[in-house]
Amino acid sequence: MRIRIVGAGAMGRGIAQWAAAAGHTVELCDVRAEAVADAVAFVRSMLERAVAKGRMSAADAESAVERLVALDDPWAAGPDVDLVIEAVREDLATKAEVFGRLEQALPASAVFATNTSSLSVTRIAAGLKDPTRLAGLHFFNPVPLMRIVEVVPGAATRREIPPLLTSFVEGCGHRAVTVADTPGFLVNHAGRGLVTEALALLEEGVAGPADLDRIARDVLGLRMGPFELTDLTGLDVTAAVIDSIWEGFRYEDRLRPSFLTPNRVAAGLHGRKTGRGWYAYGPEATGPAPEPAVTGDADRPVHVLAPDPAREADAAA
DSSP: OEEEEEOOSHHHHHHHHHHHHTTOEEEEEOSSHHHHHHHHHHHHHHHHHHHHTTSSOHHHHHHHHHTEEEESOTTOOOTTOOEEEEOOOSOHHHHHHHHHHHHHHSOTTSEEEEOOSSSOHHHHHTTSSOGGGEEEEEOOSSTTTOOEEEEEEOTTOOTTHHHHHHHHHHHTTOEEEEOOSSTTTTHHHHHHHHHHHHHHHHHTTSOOHHHHHHHHHHHHOOSSOHHHHHHHHOHHHHHHHHHHHHHHTTSOGGGOOOTHHHHHHHTTOOBGGGTBSSSBEETTEESSOOOOOOOSOTTOOOOOOOOOHHHHHHHHO
16 A cells, blocks of 8 residues: 655654554655654664564565655655545644645545544545545554554545555554544543643642652553653643643533643643653653652551441441
8 A cells, every 4th residue: 555644743753654664655745844854764763773672674674664755745646645644733724724735636546534633524524525535543652552543434434434444554553443523532532531630630739740640650550640641742732632622522611721731832841852841851851750669667567447337327327
């Protein structure tokens, strides 16, 4: 399959690495030529790392790099393109414009997929002459490691497209889950509780990011806390998703965004990609501070009292 990926940021380059490693020819493009060059170099470095760790042979890594085509013009003709995956910023007008221009450049047989994480797939498709050719294909960062992809049919999506996308995803080694075209789809909607509540606790001064992250790991059993996670995915992306889901559910109070997120986005504190988010990163910083060792008297006895019917009756009275 020949795939064109529009957008060479964190998500686009991750999808490109994953698809090329699975044997597909990938055209990677962006309106910024330097972003494409950086993305190709990044993919090469990640494949070299996989070789060094014994996860891939050197020959397979080199073949994957050879299948990665740096495209100067996102709107170039592509008669052999089978699938387009859009991974530009989370903005409805921008995504609609991208697909409108692609519709003029690519054959009617090319399937369009948007990597939107919260916008309406139906609304993105509505501006096309043929809205039936577009569906959602939502990946998670980092794409090669996060082995789940949401397949999102829009209201007009042709019936055969979701099974085609499912087959494509699973053929590349990930799991595809078909979900409804609702704000945040499945995973991001379910995950809003964690991030939204963590931000509310931070607003109220209950605890700082490091303590809240520690609680999420130790009590909820998560591998990353909410602030570590948003630093990884990018607070600019997270803020857009939070706002989109809140608006999509008609401003339900349980989904109310925090005032903290737009302020930090405006300050350029987007997380790992800018060197600083909730934590600092770089040569002199390691992200969240190491957790202190658990202390206490391990030999101190704990007594569990048996139920006392008389005491329970007094309490009830």
